[in-house]
Amino acid sequence: MNCPTCNRPTTRRVLSEYEDDLIGIGMPVVLVNSVVEVSCEACGVAEREIPDFDGLVAAVAVSRAMHPFKLRGEELRFLRKAMEVSGKELADVIGVTPETMSRWENNRDPITPAMEKLIRLMVIARLGEKVPAMDFDPKEVADMRILSVCQDSAKPQMCFERVKVRVRPHRTEPHWDRRLSDAAAA
Ligand SMILES: [Zn+2]
Numbered sequence: 001m002n003c004p005t006c007n008r009p010t011t012r013r014v015l016s017e018y019e020d021d022l023i024g025i026g027m028p029v030v031l032v033n034s035v036v037e038v039s040c041e042a043c044g045v046a047e048r049e050i051p052d053f054d055g056l057v058a059a060v061a062v063s064r065a066m067h068p069f070k071l072r073g074e075e076l077r078f079l080r081k082a083m084e085v086s087g088k089e090l091a092d093v094i095g096v097t098p099e100t101m102s103r104w105e106n107n108r109d110p111i112t113p114a115m116e117k118l119i120r121l122m123v124i125a126r127l128g129e130k131v132p133a134m135d136f137d138p139k140e141v142a143d144m145r146i147l148s149v150c151q152d153s154a155k156p157q158m159c160f161e162r163v164k165v166r167v168r169p170h171r172t173e174p175h176w177d178r179r180l181s182d183a184a185a186a
Helices: 053-066 073-082 087-094 098-105 113-130 138-142
Strands: 011-020 029-039 046-049 159-168 171-178
Touching: 029 053, 053 073, 053 113, 053 138, 053 159, 053 171, 073 098, 073 113, 087 098, 087 113, 113 138
Parallel strands: 029 159
Antiparallel strands: 011 029, 029 046, 159 171
């Protein structure tokens, strides 16, 4: 591919680590060995390509649903959007008013623990199949005690990598997997 500005050849490299608040909820996501940077030596224009953004949103949502930290309003809104439902639809399904849902998402009222657990289980049920590389157990959410005290050391570590998943005996596909290494803590 050539540079769109000067039409000289560009170089591509895979970034060993890329960190960004990609989903705009104040929670940095680290992507390991997955983001491709395209740059031009002449004009230095660099573009970053994040593969399978949809799958990444599902991976972040499932990871967050599995983490026992109480959801902030903006995180609840992110999970709802990741499930592709409106505030009114989600409110209907769980039996609260749209006004209540809106107050939760705007941090005006805390989400009740039972409803929070239900929403987390919905996230796992609806998005789990989009993250076949990830290891998660819905029972952990069912038995989860949601933590209300915010400690920095217990913050969700959002670090992901593309891995190959066997889909048929002779076929593999890349999917997002959670990376639970020291790289996330660094
Ligand atoms: Zn150029």
